[in-house]
Amino acid sequence: MKEWMKQVPPDEVKNYDKAGFMSEAKIGERTALIVIDVTYGFTGSEGLTMDEAIAEFRPACGPIAWETMPRIARLINMFRELGRPVVFTRGHPYNVLFAGKATKSTRSMKQPPKFNEFPPQIMPREDEFILEKTRASVFFQTPMASYLVQNQIDTVIVCGVSTSGCVRASVVDCFSHGFNTIVVDDCCFDRSNYAHCANLFDMHAKYANVVSLDELEPLMLGKQMQKAG
Amino acid sequence: MKEWMKQVPPDEVKNYDKAGFMSEAKIGERTALIVIDVTYGFTGSEGLTMDEAIAEFRPACGPIAWETMPRIARLINMFRELGRPVVFTRGHPYNVLFAGKATKSTRSMKQPPKFNEFPPQIMPREDEFILEKTRASVFFQTPMASYLVQNQIDTVIVCGVSTSGCVRASVVDCFSHGFNTIVVDDCCFDRSNYAHCANLFDMHAKYANVVSLDELEPLMLGKQMQKAG
Amino acid sequence: MKEWMKQVPPDEVKNYDKAGFMSEAKIGERTALIVIDVTYGFTGSEGLTMDEAIAEFRPACGPIAWETMPRIARLINMFRELGRPVVFTRGHPYNVLFAGKATKSTRSMKQPPKFNEFPPQIMPREDEFILEKTRASVFFQTPMASYLVQNQIDTVIVCGVSTSGCVRASVVDCFSHGFNTIVVDDCCFDRSNYAHCANLFDMHAKYANVVSLDELEPLMLGKQMQKAG
Amino acid sequence: MKEWMKQVPPDEVKNYDKAGFMSEAKIGERTALIVIDVTYGFTGSEGLTMDEAIAEFRPACGPIAWETMPRIARLINMFRELGRPVVFTRGHPYNVLFAGKATKSTRSMKQPPKFNEFPPQIMPREDEFILEKTRASVFFQTPMASYLVQNQIDTVIVCGVSTSGCVRASVVDCFSHGFNTIVVDDCCFDRSNYAHCANLFDMHAKYANVVSLDELEPLMLGKQMQKAG
Numbered sequence: 001m002k003e004w005m006k007q008v009p010p011d012e013v014k015n016y017d018k019a020g021f022m023s024e025a026k027i028g029e030r031t032a033l034i035v036i037d038v039t040y041g042f043t044g045s046e047g048l049t050m051d052e053a054i055a056e057f058r059p060a061c062g063p064i065a066w067e068t069m070p071r072i073a074r075l076i077n078m079f080r081e082l083g084r085p086v087v088f089t090r091g092h093p094y095n096v097l098f099a100g101k102a103t104k105s106t107r108s109m110k111q112p113p114k115f116n117e118f119p120p121q122i123m124p125r126e127d128e129f130i131l132e133k134t135r136a137s138v139f140f141q142t143p144m145a146s147y148l149v150q151n152q153i154d155t156v157i158v159c160g161v162s163t164s165g166c167v168r169a170s171v172v173d174c175f176s177h178g179f180n181t182i183v184v185d186d187c188c189f190d191r192s193n194y195a196h197c198a199n200l201f202d203m204h205a206k207y208a209n210v211v212s213l214d215e216l217e218p219l220m221l222g223k224q225m226q227k228a229g
Numbered sequence: 230m231k232e233w234m235k236q237v238p239p240d241e242v243k244n245y246d247k248a249g250f251m252s253e254a255k256i257g258e259r260t261a262l263i264v265i266d267v268t269y270g271f272t273g274s275e276g277l278t279m280d281e282a283i284a285e286f287r288p289a290c291g292p293i294a295w296e297t298m299p300r301i302a303r304l305i306n307m308f309r310e311l312g313r314p315v316v317f318t319r320g321h322p323y324n325v326l327f328a329g330k331a332t333k334s335t336r337s338m339k340q341p342p343k344f345n346e347f348p349p350q351i352m353p354r355e356d357e358f359i360l361e362k363t364r365a366s367v368f369f370q371t372p373m374a375s376y377l378v379q380n381q382i383d384t385v386i387v388c389g390v391s392t393s394g395c396v397r398a399s400v401v402d403c404f405s406h407g408f409n410t411i412v413v414d415d416c417c418f419d420r421s422n423y424a425h426c427a428n429l430f431d432m433h434a435k436y437a438n439v440v441s442l443d444e445l446e447p448l449m450l451g452k453q454m455q456k457a458g
Numbered sequence: 459m460k461e462w463m464k465q466v467p468p469d470e471v472k473n474y475d476k477a478g479f480m481s482e483a484k485i486g487e488r489t490a491l492i493v494i495d496v497t498y499g500f501t502g503s504e505g506l507t508m509d510e511a512i513a514e515f516r517p518a519c520g521p522i523a524w525e526t527m528p529r530i531a532r533l534i535n536m537f538r539e540l541g542r543p544v545v546f547t548r549g550h551p552y553n554v555l556f557a558g559k560a561t562k563s564t565r566s567m568k569q570p571p572k573f574n575e576f577p578p579q580i581m582p583r584e585d586e587f588i589l590e591k592t593r594a595s596v597f598f599q600t601p602m603a604s605y606l607v608q609n610q611i612d613t614v615i616v617c618g619v620s621t622s623g624c625v626r627a628s629v630v631d632c633f634s635h636g637f638n639t640i641v642v643d644d645c646c647f648d649r650s651n652y653a654h655c656a657n658l659f660d661m662h663a664k665y666a667n668v669v670s671l672d673e674l675e676p677l678m679l680g681k682q683m684q685k686a687g
Numbered sequence: 688m689k690e691w692m693k694q695v696p697p698d699e700v701k702n703y704d705k706a707g708f709m710s711e712a713k714i715g716e717r718t719a720l721i722v723i724d725v726t727y728g729f730t731g732s733e734g735l736t737m738d739e740a741i742a743e744f745r746p747a748c749g750p751i752a753w754e755t756m757p758r759i760a761r762l763i764n765m766f767r768e769l770g771r772p773v774v775f776t777r778g779h780p781y782n783v784l785f786a787g788k789a790t791k792s793t794r795s796m797k798q799p800p801k802f803n804e805f806p807p808q809i810m811p812r813e814d815e816f817i818l819e820k821t822r823a824s825v826f827f828q829t830p831m832a833s834y835l836v837q838n839q840i841d842t843v844i845v846c847g848v849s850t851s852g853c854v855r856a857s858v859v860d861c862f863s864h865g866f867n868t869i870v871v872d873d874c875c876f877d878r879s880n881y882a883h884c885a886n887l888f889d890m891h892a893k894y895a896n897v898v899s900l901d902e903l904e905p906l907m908l909g910k911q912m913q914k915a916g
Binding site for chain 2: 007008009012015016018019020021023050051054058059060099100102103104105106107135136137140141164165168169172173175176178191192193194195198199201202205206207208
Binding site for chain 3: 145146147148149150152154176177178179
């Protein structure tokens, strides 16, 4: 059983099953990867405790971020090798002043530059796109949907931070826009493990397929072989 | 302490506090109430057990729906007495065939007419609006935002079903559109109490103020007296 | 030279050419047809003069509507024979009360039922979709984009009424969403021939390829043969 | 009679009147000004002929831009003196590579930096916002609507370039979102006078009130005095 299912009362899971939730979705031919907000503002510098990370950047997730990072790097690398597009997102520091920020938290709207920088492990390449946003969802008032339409993407794979915030909001929108949506559970992280698990459960029940990196790899490579064969 | 906070590990709550989440928002001058999807499809007929309700309509929430209903009716009534607008939402049976449905569940897209009917306790009046939608969020590809703009609404109060599905998705969008957003916890319900609590926590931390009906009433009436005085 | 080009001063056309407008676009593999607002409200009953048509329904276009209708029917038929989807749009009489209407005209928001009915010549079939809208653009706050994404449409062909109103607004949005967009000039009509020509010119210069029905047919059939061959 | 009406056949204008178009709209209490795309890319350097301007930047409008500029500066100044917000827009050079550009023209997506710079006459102040966009409409996939909602703006005044492109597309969206919309005709410009006139006519007929700067000033100052009085 998935780790994030253990927190859910078994009786309630049964009701989801009866109601027809939790169904399997298929991976399509034309995939894209979205790496959500994996910048220092949401990780904190490497090696800090949780308290130190929050002291550096209030929304930082600390140790769990750095534990997850190598798997995100592996996921990004798989897309690069398959020649499939990778889009990185982060906050838009200027537009945030214009339109407000992703959450109602009291943290300042002005952040030091490092807040929006990417750690070297998952640094975008020159030819990869960095999409800046003002709200939780990477689709809300950004050109994301038009990019996916123009590239005739049918399946979006999602990873990043936080599971209960920007990842969840983006996944709901991705599904709503009509894209087949897959969340990689062990490539997402959150400041609360409770919220991480609860949101993976919700997303899997209603909007996406939630799989691990180990589960995703053969699916993606299978697609590739199918195309090559 | 709020009921829905008890499920969250105290250490994790502390991290939210340090990070600046969970802040208070203010209620504005021009409020509107959105009652999300309180139709038989999400309640089931009155008096059924959970199993019987799911057998009638797969997404039905059963007994908790009928326990919550009188409070929703009281909330609606408060808005009517204050002369503030109430919008009711439900699925759009025809557009669902066109554009797909709110979740990836395996349940049929064709539903019997009763699925989309409102129970008498919360029946919209002739002069109140019923907005039909195809996705979880009441804002997604519907005229909701234009209605709120045209009526210069600054604060949206949200109730209905399910807390973890259509309510959550709508609240994220409502906040993202720039409206001050308030969720009435004991006027929302869900087939899973676990998901109900987890999503109230997320919404309160990030996008909205989550209050009880008893807490909302003096706030709303205070506004009214202020205007009258 | 296209009829609608003759109205444009030749010097100004030269400037468009120098600036790189008026380029050719390609028709894609997966087409859909959108038939915009061809209901009695925008045609008037058959056989009326312009004045009589306006007296029946204020936004009616009169004789030009009925002159264009057989070509629209031929265009619809081509899509049906190729097995490609056809979407019909019209005003949403109920949502118009909620969210306002497509233009700022003083005409009433309550219309008799015939206003939103389709003439027999272009009547949608049982299995074709009728999308209802409140604004000029068929994309604005409707599930149109999600439908096109889900069906992985890459090219949208547009016809209907009015060229300078709902057709123009829809074409701008269609292009903005990332779809290859084609307008069939002699399958569009308008109450003003001046505005009809001016808007075909604008759309061709900036957002779409404007072609006649005779020009479109071999392109569509070529695609089809390509797929069949 | 307005200059841009003279181009419209009088019979056709009569039909618009009968149909209820061309109605007057009211200016609201809370206005904002949007200055659309007045950068060197759409003006060319000062003092160039039309041909020289196009040679510098393909979409440049040349002399008419510089003739209009002082009036745009006067309009901006009026908003500054009244303490009302001014938003400047321009293309987003990076996102254009991601999501494509505002028109289907063959001009390059990579532009030299000067393309997106503002002439000194209308330079935004430190505390004014510059919103970057990828499509014709300033609302399409940008935070514009959320900004207006958050600031409870009820009336948007629009000026800039080109009348038939980004101004027209933005005005249709502005009206569709539910904002009262006013276009200042002699503060808009276009590479084609024909298209400039045709689009002012369309906008006035359907989506906005088109007024001159001289007509707008007393309306705006009247509002101000009303508030102050």
